Amino acid sequence: MANIGIYGRLGRMGQAIAAAIPEFGATYAGGTDAAEDPVALAQRCDVLVDFSAAVAVDSHLAAARAAGTPILIGTTGLSRAQHARIDEAAGDIAVLQTGNTSLGIALLSRLVREAAERLGPDWDCEIVEAHHRSKVDAPSGTALMLGESAAAGMGAAMSDVAVVGRAGLVGARAAGTIGFAAIRGGRIVGDHQVIFAGEGERIELGHRADDRAIFARGAIRAAQWLVGQAPGRYGMDAVLGL
Structure with missing residues (x-):
């Protein structure tokens, strides 16, 4: 039973994911918004899901890396430098980065x-x-x-x-x-x-x-899959075994 933490909990996706977690047999570890410290959340959950804003991704990735917690990054609009930092973090933790969790x-x-x-x-x-x-x-x-x-x-x-x-x-x-x-x-x-x-x-x-819930369900399924994976950078195709 994965304990899932959410960065960007007040956004559309954050709220949809939190609402859908129980139907997957997972638990909700809580979430943060822009005004809260991401480190404590990273330390108390099994996996993190980030649907915040591009400007916040660096601090969330650093918190996940420091805690050794796998993270799914679904936030879009990332820069080349941020993708490079994701590659670097993937040497230490499992990171699934995607533009769409469907x-x-x-x-x-x-x-x-x-x-x-x-x-x-x-x-x-x-x-x-x-x-x-x-x-x-x-x-x-x-x-x-x-x-x-x-x-x-x-x-x-x-x-x-x-x-x-x-x-x-x-x-x-x-x-x-x-x-x-x-x-x-x-x-x-x-x-x-x-x-x-x-x-x-x-x-x-x-x-x-037709329904934003498909992204929430896909994100939860991917987050559950990410728990226990070896360090590396993954995509949604890996969740489907493609």
Whole structure:
């Protein structure tokens, strides 16, 4: 029975995770918000879940590392420097970092990578995502995760092939690039579509989230899986055994 602590307990995801913990047979160790010390929480739980803000992730990661407590980081909008610190921390503790805790998205990510690898460079890849009006980062962490999967399938670094947004006379589409487009409005929970466009045909792989509870359930399942794992950096695909 995992004892789960939550960083960002007052946010949408933090509240949803706390509410869903009992149905998984786990216990809630409590949580912190921005005004509270993250160290004490890290010391009294079996695993941490972070859905706070990018500016708080460094202190949460440091607290988890000092306590030797595994941590799931679902906060998006992280910088390259923060990803480097996650890599460093993963030498000491188990860290699962993801832009989306949906199990469906985890499977979609694998399908996108396989499609990009098998279809080859003659197929153009575009990623379209839609979220609620209050989301502050774009493209979404999930869209970027899917882009990383597509780039891996192409044998490229995403930083070399990503094209985020287009406006004006941008010229013809460059071969081998991955385009991103973001929609914001209403209360859209999260829609993601990956389009592979070839000559005379098109493949569309997508996922639509209708209820935020799917992310909470996926996060709890991943947190339970993370307990007892060896130090390292993991993704949601590992939870599904992919």
